[in-house]
Amino acid sequence: MSPGKTINQLREVAHVIVPKGAAFEVAIIDQHSAELLPEEWQLIESWAPSRQREFAAGRMCARRALDLLGVVTSGLLPDADGIPQWPEGTVGSISHCRGVAMAMTAKSVDCRLLGLDLEKTNRLSAGAIKQVLHPVEQIFAGGDQQKASILFSLKEAFYKAQFPKWRAVGNFSDLALEVDLAKGSAKICKMDSRFNPELMGLRFCFRIVNDYVVSLSWM
Numbered sequence: 001m002s003p004g005k006t007i008n009q010l011r012e013v014a015h016v017i018v019p020k021g022a023a024f025e026v027a028i029i030d031q032h033s034a035e036l037l038p039e040e041w042q043l044i045e046s047w048a049p050s051r052q053r054e055f056a057a058g059r060m061c062a063r064r065a066l067d068l069l070g071v072v073t074s075g076l077l078p079d080a081d082g083i084p085q086w087p088e089g090t091v092g093s094i095s096h097c098r099g100v101a102m103a104m105t106a107k108s109v110d111c112r113l114l115g116l117d118l119e120k121t122n123r124l125s126a127g128a129i130k131q132v133l134h135p136v137e138q139i140f141a142g143g144d145q146q147k148a149s150i151l152f153s154l155k156e157a158f159y160k161a162q163f164p165k166w167r168a169v170g171n172f173s174d175l176a177l178e179v180d181l182a183k184g185s186a187k188i189c190k191m192d193s194r195f196n197p198e199l200m201g202l203r204f205c206f207r208i209v210n211d212y213v214v215s216l217s218w219m
Helices: 003-017 038-044 049-068 126-132 135-141 145-166 197-201
Strands: 023-028 090-097 100-107 114-120 175-180 185-191 203-209 212-218
Touching: 003 023, 003 100, 003 203, 003 212, 023 049, 038 049, 049 090, 049 100, 090 145, 100 114, 100 212, 114 145, 126 145, 135 145, 135 175, 145 175, 145 203, 145 212, 185 197
Parallel strands: 090 114
Antiparallel strands: 023 100, 090 100, 114 212, 175 185, 185 203, 203 212
């Protein structure tokens, strides 16, 4: 399938799952370095070309999503932990995977936490699947690569949603999710005590697009 068709399908899916008041952009990772601000380019000029393209495409998507919210931004520079410093009063998340970049943003009055993740569903090895799964998820996923990839992506979205506020670091086995494949949703059933109890209220959704899964966690 052509990259352009995949982008269109991801865009259709994003329209369905985007929280009220949020905005998004999705694009093929290409030469977007001309759209970087000088301070952003200075940050990445020593990086490998592939990483430069990912960074540039992600920042381009983020800026366009902010534009849709009516938010003007300067450089989206990372903080000491590598997290983009979003404009005051906004939250956001950027993800890129195998030639595709995506970003979602919202104003803090509409969305307090936001985590977005995009993954391939055919990349996890048997060893990686074991690391991703919490014991209570074994019955659901077992050795199924796609189901394990859904859990992997949902957990990435969880970590990306909570980290900017609480900076809590954990492993995939610190979180167990109950996944509803038919509805494309999930909920937390077990969570390590290192995470703020407020996170039990996070909402989750996901969609499969060809061999990609796009996941969202928000509050």
